Amino acid sequence: xxxxxxxxxxxxxxxxxxxxxxxxxxxDYRTRMNExxxxxxxxxxxxxxxxxxxxYAEGALDVKTKELLGLVASMVLRCDDCIKYHLxxxxxxxxxxxxxxxxxxxxxxxxxxxxxxxxRRAAEYWEELVNDKN
Amino acid sequence: xxxxxxxxxxxxxxxxxxxxxxxxxxxDYRTRMNExxxxxxxxxxxxxxxxxxxxYAEGALDVKTKELLGLVASMVLRCDDCIKYHLxxxxxxxxxxxxxxxxxxxxxxxxxxxxxxxxRRAAEYWEELVNDKN
Amino acid sequence: xxxxxxxxxxxxxxxxxxxxxxxxxxxDYRTRMNExxxxxxxxxxxxxxxxxxxxYAEGALDVKTKELLGLVASMVLRCDDCIKYHLxxxxxxxxxxxxxxxxxxxxxxxxxxxxxxxxRRAAEYWEELVNDKN
Amino acid sequence: xxxxxxxxxxxxxxxxxxxxxxxxxxxDYRTRMNExxxxxxxxxxxxxxxxxxxxYAEGALDVKTKELLGLVASMVLRCDDCIKYHLxxxxxxxxxxxxxxxxxxxxxxxxxxxxxxxxRRAAEYWEELVNDKN
Amino acid sequence: xxxxxxxxxxxxxxxxxxxxxxxxxxxDYRTRMNExxxxxxxxxxxxxxxxxxxxYAEGALDVKTKELLGLVASMVLRCDDCIKYHLxxxxxxxxxxxxxxxxxxxxxxxxxxxxxxxxRRAAEYWEELVNDKN
Amino acid sequence: xxxxxxxxxxxxxxxxxxxxxxxxxxxDYRTRMNExxxxxxxxxxxxxxxxxxxxYAEGALDVKTKELLGLVASMVLRCDDCIKYHLxxxxxxxxxxxxxxxxxxxxxxxxxxxxxxxxRRAAEYWEELVNDKN
Numbered sequence: 001x002x003x004x005x006x007x008x009x010x011x012x013x014x015x016x017x018x019x020x021x022x023x024x025x026x027x028d029y030r031t032r033m034n035e036x037x038x039x040x041x042x043x044x045x046x047x048x049x050x051x052x053x054x055x056y057a058e059g060a061l062d063v064k065t066k067e068l069l070g071l072v073a074s075m076v077l078r079c080d081d082c083i084k085y086h087l088x089x090x091x092x093x094x095x096x097x098x099x100x101x102x103x104x105x106x107x108x109x110x111x112x113x114x115x116x117x118x119x120r121r122a123a124e125y126w127e128e129l130v131n132d133k134n
Numbered sequence: 135x136x137x138x139x140x141x142x143x144x145x146x147x148x149x150x151x152x153x154x155x156x157x158x159x160x161x162d163y164r165t166r167m168n169e170x171x172x173x174x175x176x177x178x179x180x181x182x183x184x185x186x187x188x189x190y191a192e193g194a195l196d197v198k199t200k201e202l203l204g205l206v207a208s209m210v211l212r213c214d215d216c217i218k219y220h221l222x223x224x225x226x227x228x229x230x231x232x233x234x235x236x237x238x239x240x241x242x243x244x245x246x247x248x249x250x251x252x253x254r255r256a257a258e259y260w261e262e263l264v265n266d267k268n
Numbered sequence: 269x270x271x272x273x274x275x276x277x278x279x280x281x282x283x284x285x286x287x288x289x290x291x292x293x294x295x296d297y298r299t300r301m302n303e304x305x306x307x308x309x310x311x312x313x314x315x316x317x318x319x320x321x322x323x324y325a326e327g328a329l330d331v332k333t334k335e336l337l338g339l340v341a342s343m344v345l346r347c348d349d350c351i352k353y354h355l356x357x358x359x360x361x362x363x364x365x366x367x368x369x370x371x372x373x374x375x376x377x378x379x380x381x382x383x384x385x386x387x388r389r390a391a392e393y394w395e396e397l398v399n400d401k402n
Numbered sequence: 403x404x405x406x407x408x409x410x411x412x413x414x415x416x417x418x419x420x421x422x423x424x425x426x427x428x429x430d431y432r433t434r435m436n437e438x439x440x441x442x443x444x445x446x447x448x449x450x451x452x453x454x455x456x457x458y459a460e461g462a463l464d465v466k467t468k469e470l471l472g473l474v475a476s477m478v479l480r481c482d483d484c485i486k487y488h489l490x491x492x493x494x495x496x497x498x499x500x501x502x503x504x505x506x507x508x509x510x511x512x513x514x515x516x517x518x519x520x521x522r523r524a525a526e527y528w529e530e531l532v533n534d535k536n
Numbered sequence: 537x538x539x540x541x542x543x544x545x546x547x548x549x550x551x552x553x554x555x556x557x558x559x560x561x562x563x564d565y566r567t568r569m570n571e572x573x574x575x576x577x578x579x580x581x582x583x584x585x586x587x588x589x590x591x592y593a594e595g596a597l598d599v600k601t602k603e604l605l606g607l608v609a610s611m612v613l614r615c616d617d618c619i620k621y622h623l624x625x626x627x628x629x630x631x632x633x634x635x636x637x638x639x640x641x642x643x644x645x646x647x648x649x650x651x652x653x654x655x656r657r658a659a660e661y662w663e664e665l666v667n668d669k670n
Numbered sequence: 671x672x673x674x675x676x677x678x679x680x681x682x683x684x685x686x687x688x689x690x691x692x693x694x695x696x697x698d699y700r701t702r703m704n705e706x707x708x709x710x711x712x713x714x715x716x717x718x719x720x721x722x723x724x725x726y727a728e729g730a731l732d733v734k735t736k737e738l739l740g741l742v743a744s745m746v747l748r749c750d751d752c753i754k755y756h757l758x759x760x761x762x763x764x765x766x767x768x769x770x771x772x773x774x775x776x777x778x779x780x781x782x783x784x785x786x787x788x789x790r791r792a793a794e795y796w797e798e799l800v801n802d803k804n
Contacts (some may be wrong), residue, residue, distance in 0.1 A: 033656035036663060037640075040633060044323050044641035045655075051319070052649050055243045055312050060232040065199055069237060072203045073210045073244040074650065076514075078749070079614070081653035082244075097710060098194040103203060104707075105714035109189045110207040110216075112478075112514030113722050114744065117751035119715075120703035127706060167522035170529060171506075174499060178507035178725050179521075185721070186515050189714050208516065210648075212347070213480070215519035231308060238305075239312035246612075246648025247320050248342065251349035253313075254301035261304060323645045328634040333601055337608045337639060341646040344609045344782075346481070350646075365442060366596040371605060372439075373446035377591045378609040378618075380746075380782025381454050382476065385483035387447075388435035395438060446591050453587065457580050457779045462768040467735055471742045471773060475780040478743045484780075500730040505739060511725045512743040512752075569790035572797060573774075576767060580775035581789075588783050610784065615748070617787035 022128050026084050056089070064093045068103050075107035078118050084125050091129040100126060156262050160218050190223070198227045202237050209241035209249055209256065217256050225263040234260060290396050294352050324357070332361045336371050343375035343383055343390065351390050359397040368394060424530050428486050458491070466495045470505050477509035477517055477524065485524050493531040502528060558664050562620050592625070600629045604639050611643035611651055611658065619658050627665040636662060692798050696754050726759070734763045738773050745777035745785055745792065753792050761799040770796060 038046060056066045067090045074082035090100065104122065108115045172180060190200045201224045208216035224234065238256065242249045306314060324334045335358045342350035358368065372390065376383045440448060458468045469492045476484035492502065506524065510517045574582060592602045603626045610618035626636065640658065644651045708716060726736045737760045744752035760770065774792065778785045 030656070033659055037637075037655065037659050040637045042637040042641050044319060045637065045644055047315070047319050047322075048641075048644055048649070049652075051312060051315050052243055052652075054315075055239055059236050060230060061202075061236045065202065066236070066240060068195075068199065068203060069206045069240045070244060072207050073240065076207045076211055076516075077245070077650045079650040079653060081656075082650055096194060098712075101707075101710045101712040101715065102193050102195045102200070105189055105712050105718075106200060106203045106207060108514070108715055108718055109186055110204060110514050110516060111211070112510070112512050112517070113718070114478075114512060114747045114749040114752055115514070116719075116722075117749060119707065120700070120751075123703055123707050164522070167525055171503075171521065171525050174503045176500075176503040176507050178721060179503065179510055181717070181721050181724075182507075182510055182515070183518075185714060185717050186518075188717075210650075211516045213516040213519060215522075216516055232310075235305075235308045235310040235313065239310050239316075242313055242316055242648070244648050244650060246644070246646050246651070247316070248345045248347040248350050248612075248646060249648070250317075250320075251347060253305065254298070254349075257301055257305050320645055323641055327638050328632060329604075329638045333604065334638070334642060336597075336601065336605060337642045338646060340605045341608050341612045341642060344613055344784075345647070364596060369439075369442045369444040369447065370595050370597045370602070373444050373450075373591055374602060374605045374609060376447055376450055376782070377588055378606060378782050378784060379613070380778070380780050380785070381450070382479045382481040382484055382746075382780060383782070384451075384454075385481060387439060388432070388483075391435055391439050446587060449583070449587050449590075453580060453583050454779055456583075457775055461772050462766060463738075463772045467738065468772070468776060470731075470735065470739060471776045472780060474739045475742050475746045475776065478747055479781070498730060504729050504731045504736070507725055508736060508739045508743065511722055512740060513747070566790070569793055573771075573789065573793050576771045578768075578771040578775050581771065581778055584775075584778055584783070585786075588786075613784045615784040615787060617790075618784055 020128070020132055022125065023088070023132065026081070026125075027088075030081070030085075064090070064095065067093055068095070068099075072103050072107050072110075075104070075115055075118060075122065076111035078111070078115065080118060080121055083118060083122050087122060087125050087129060091126070097126070097130065154262070154266055156259065157222070157266065160215070160259075161222075164215070164219075198224070198229065201227055202229070202233075206237050206241050206244075209238070209252060210245035212245070212249065212252050214252060214255055217252060218259050221256060221259050221263060225260070231260070231264065288396070288400055290393065291356070291400065294349070294393075295356075298349070298353075332358070332363065335361055336363070336367075340371050340375050340378075343372070343386060344379035346379070346383065346386050348386060348389055351386060352393050355390060355393050355397060359394070365394070365398065422530070422534055424527065425490070425534065428483070428527075429490075432483070432487075466492070466497065469495055470497070470501075474505050474509050474512075477506070477520060478513035480513070480517065480520050482520060482523055485520060486527050489524060489527050489531060493528070499528070499532065556664070556668055558661065559624070559668065562617070562661075563624075566617070566621075600626070600631065603629055604631070604635075608639050608643050608646075611640070611654060612647035614647070614651065614654050616654060616657055619654060620661050623658060623661050623665060627662070633662070633666065690798070690802055692795065693758070693802065696751070696795075697758075700751070700755075734760070734765065737763055738765070738769075742773050742777050742780075745774070745788060746781035748781070748785065748788050750788060750791055753788060754795050757792060757795050757799060761796070767796070767800065 034049075038049075056063065056070060059066075061069075067086055071083065071086035071090060074086055087100075104119050108119060168183075172183075190197065190204060193200075195203075201220055205217065205220035205224060208220055221234075238253050242253060302317075306317075324331065324338060327334075329337075335354055339351065339354035339358060342354055355368075372387050376387060436451075440451075458465065458472060461468075463471075469488055473485065473488035473492060476488055489502075506521050510521060570585075574585075592599065592606060595602075597605075603622055607619065607622035607626060610622055623636075640655050644655060704719075708719075726733065726740060729736075731739075737756055741753065741756035741760060744756055757770075774789050778789060
């Protein structure tokens with residue numbers, strides 16, 4: 001799961017460079033495959049995806065709370081790509097690292113130690129997002 | 135799952151009476167069985183349960199947000215009793231019905247239509263909590 | 269889960285009467301709680317539920333195949349109420365008992381022996397649907 | 403899930419009587435529905451069920467260890483009926499209450515607090531099995 | 537998950553070449569590890585695997601419907617390798633892209649947006665299978 | 671998931687070398703990310719991780735049985751990294767290959783054929799552990 005290349009970039013202090021690659025790869029693959037899927041014109045899938053966007057819009061609950069709800073749900077269901085997506089959005093919305101780890105804590109307590117490996121990957125991606133910004 | 139007795143009490147307009155019974159039954163069973171479990175003095179279980187309480191304490195995120203995180207996690211994992219517990223806490227903390235249904239919406243979108251039956255039971259329990267108060 | 273009343277009705281050969289009660293209770297509760305939920309006007313939930321109906325409409329795959337897809341998905345996810353719903357629809361569409369048990373077999377093999385208790389409840393409900401018709 | 407009748411029997415100190423009913427109801431329903439399912443002669447289901455029995459036979463691991471493996475797997479997958487089945491078998495094989503709670507602890511840590519409601523029901527059923535014997 | 541090498545092969549229009557690699561790698565790893573596992577002569581595992589093959593044989597339901605049942609079950613349970621296996625079989629049986637996306641739609645609606653990342657990988661693999669043929 | 675490099679190392683008979691790399695990579699990534707996570711000083715996560723260690727300590731059940739309980743739970747929940755961790759510990763404790771495959775069998779029967787891909791990866795990692803030792 002972690003290539004030699006990735007490991008060595010971490011050890012050589014080229015973390016930011018590597019990190020950007022990680023976020024970029026995730027976003028690129030996501031965009032490319034979404035295009036493939038949407039090109040097939042399945043109405044149910046198209047509408048579900050629109051609805052997905054609406055779900056996290058400002059409402060009686062603010063946008064930040066909703067992203068954290070989506071994140072914790074993704075964590076206990078152990079969906080790494082869903083986690084990455086919500087980590088990205090949460091970072092854009094200004095969630096702090098301390099707040100993020102409280103979300104991680106809820107996910108670990110509710111979902112148990114099987115959530116730990118996903119927490120490791122979430123922590124890795126979060127570091128990248130935070131370090132990218134600086 | 136719904137006894138004739140329960141159905142008829144609903145139809146006869148004795149809703150509040152029935153509702154209190156539903157919350158009371160849940161809390162009574164929970165308390166009674168927790169006592170049985172804790173009486174066995176298994177250290178790991180005791181500490182996990184203490185930790186569970188700590189998880190939802192005020193921190194970088196406020197108590198209300200944390201309860202909603204616990205709730206949405208319980209909904210996508212489809213744990214009816216966990217849902218009831220967090221509905222009770224959320225109600226005490228003043229979550230509005232509109233906010234609650236936005237949490238339900240996130241759970242239904244992330245977890246899919248298999249969350250619907252749990253949403254029905256959550257909605258039933260929420261009605262009871264809200265009606266009890268009045 | 270099985271009340272004394274239910275057991276004795278089975279033993280007294282009043283199976284059909286009891287069975288109708290089982291299907292009726294499921295449908296009544298479902299209808300009543302759906303009304304409660306939809307009355308709150310949460311747009312995401314409303315749209316998701318509409319989409320749910322569209323998903324099973326005739327398309328490149330026929331309606332019967334789609335119901336069986338919904339059923340097997342509900343079985344491996346172990347959602348008893350979702351199973352009951354798709355059993356009802358499948359019965360209306362003329363699925364035979366032999367076909368139904370081949371769906372049960374796929375669910376048991378893919379999902380493992382934890383699907384067995386749900387298969388028992390599915391078999392019980394299916395008997396009721398089949399006996400009701402005669 | 404807990405009828406008034408059940409609650410009052412507990413309060414009146416008629417616990418043992420009630421307990422036997424709980425185990426008996428579970429076994430009766432299981433037997434009755436297994437007969438319905440096997441009467442349909444689906445070969446895959448029949449063979450899977452045979453295989454299920456073989457899985458827990460004495461081998462490189464002893465029977466008791468295998469039952470506990472089946473139990474902890476059932477707990478983290480949150481299958482109450484599977485849990486009851488393995489609790490019954492484990493009790494027959496002489497597992498002590500202290501050992502049982504160590505299995506519960508593993509299940510709660512690996513699977514998280516969503517396993518707690520299933521632990522409550524497991525603890526209730528275990529009490530019944532233990533009290534029945536005396 | 538997507539290496540630079542893979543990305544660049546896609547961008548260079550060497551899609552078919554890459555695609556074959558993806559299917560081939562999956563099948564090779566599967567074959568090699570199955571051999572390792574079966575060489576250990578665990579009877580339960582051997583029989584379960586035989587049974588798995590029987591499950592998808594022609595019966596009261598045709599082979600194509602059964603493959604789609606296996607596929608949708610694998611999608612909602614989010615098992616990427618199981619999905620690939622059933623995609624391969626479905627492709628051999630002549631399932632059309634339009635039909636395939638209706639299966640994807642059922643999986644996404646029943647299982648929720650956590651199924652989307654698995655749908656992306658399924659769509660990628662399906663493209664490869666379809667393009668390989670031409 | 672399996673890089674060309676990995677495949678060729680297998681084919682060239684450099685299995686032991688590759689195998690060590692696999693275990694080492696897993697342990698290195700795990701250690702590095704645990705450090706990141708623990709450096710954030712989230713009390714709930716820290717305590718949960720301590721508790722996790724306590725869970726597998728000698729008690730009324732011996733350490734080996736407890737590791738196997740953790741392993742089978744990880745297998746049915748399909749957590750590859752959790753599986754690897756418990757495989758490593760089980761190997762240290764002297765679990766034999768025959769015993770290990772009986773645990774795999776329980777996991778496959780309880781959790782169904784969706785556990786098979788995880789069994790393949792478990793078998794691969796187990797081979798590495800066993801071959802490393804010699």
